[in-house]
Amino acid sequence: MVSTEYSEAATEVLAILKHTEKIKVKKIPKAMINFLINNRSTTYKPEFDYTKSIKDLNLKPKTQALLGAIYLKYLADEEGKERFNKKIKANEEKYQKEQREKYNTDNLFKKKEPIIKQENEQEETQLPTVQNKSFIQKIIEKIKGVFRR
Numbered sequence: 737m738v739s740t741e742y743s744e745a746a747t748e749v750l751a752i753l754k755h756t757e758k759i760k761v762k763k764i765p766k767a768m769i770n771f772l773i774n775n776r777s778t779t780y781k782p783e784f785d786y787t788k789s790i791k792d793l794n795l796k797p798k799t800q801a802l803l804g805a806i807y808l809k810y811l812a813d814e815e816g817k818e819r820f821n822k823k824i825k826a827n828e829e830k831y832q833k834e835q836r837e838k839y840n841t842d843n844l845f846k847k848k849e850p851i852i853k854q855e856n857e858q859e860e861t862q863l864p865t866v867q868n869k870s871f872i873q874k875i876i877e878k879i880k881g882v883f884r885r
Contacts, residue, residue, distance in 0.1 A: 743777040745798035748784075750776055752793075752803065755786045764810045772802075 738746075750772050753761050761769075784793050795803070808820050869877075 738775045740777065740780075741796070741798050743775055744780045744782075745796055745802050746772045747776040747780050748782045748795060748799040749802050749806070751782045751784065752790070752799075760811055764806060768806070768810070 750769075753764070753769070753772075790803075804820070808817060812820060
């Protein structure tokens with residue numbers, strides 16, 4: 737059984753293919769279309785504004801992945817495949833760079849230092865104020881302390 741996420745994606749792909757040129761749809765093998773039909777969701781009904789570009793549609797990530805695979809394997813010419821692969825490679829490099837920066841051990845420890853300094857500054861500002869007592873007040877408090885025992 738296919739997860740609901742994939743069955744909804746299959747439903748969205750089929751809905752998009754219904755509004756695609758017949759010439760392009762004929763390039764997709766019947767086995768692939770049958771696979772999508774067999775695994776589609778019976779309860780999910782996608783509602784798209786087909787006057788918009790496919791980029792402007794609010795597609796699920798799995799739908800985008802399925803459409804990308806269909807485009808790359810069945811619809812794209814050599815130039816389109818090359819552009820698509822370059823885009824995928826550029827996105828992967830960008831993602832890997834972000835991950836290296838995010839999880840770099842040097843950066844992890846550097847980010848924690850300013851937080852500690854801010855906490856120390858807050859502690860310093862929250863110290864209680866000391867009241868200066870006169871010599872006579874100190875003597876009176878000592879005498880009171882002796883009688884309290």
